[in-house]
Amino acid sequence: MSATLQSAVPVLRVRDVPAARAFWTDVPGFGMVIDAGDPVTGFGVFCRGGARVLLTARQGADPRVRDTWRNCLHEDDVAALATEIRATGAPIAVGTEPGPDGVREIMLDDPAGNRVAFGQFLPEAA
Numbered sequence: 001m002s003a004t005l006q007s008a009v010p011v012l013r014v015r016d017v018p019a020a021r022a023f024w025t026d027v028p029g030f031g032m033v034i035d036a037g038d039p040v041t042g043f044g045v046f047c048r049g050g051a052r053v054l055l056t057a058r059q060g061a062d063p064r065v066r067d068t069w070r071n072c073l074h075e076d077d078v079a080a081l082a083t084e085i086r087a088t089g090a091p092i093a094v095g096t097e098p099g100p101d102g103v104r105e106i107m108l109d110d111p112a113g114n115r116v117a118f119g120q121f122l123p124e125a126a
Contacts, residue, residue, distance in 0.1 A: 010071035
């Protein structure tokens, strides 16, 4: 193969686009790099470091559905990110010990019901 994949961009369905924009910029500290469309049909791309997420307006997004995470972004320092997010007052779930895969994770629920994991590969697992 000649092509190499570089990254993946999770697509998150949201019902309230302005609330989602505010959440992703204020809580995990992503910057908006693309703002397309109006709040009903719009989408936006948000970036922090090398990670990107795409938010898209969808009527079917159900804020009550929070069964498990559907997206995982890798972070170099999960503890520092957890401190930043806690400072905003947003609740997060923190894994104090790495899982069997050698990844330490925190979980964050956005207002649309999307659960996102931020994971850090620990050196001994790499």
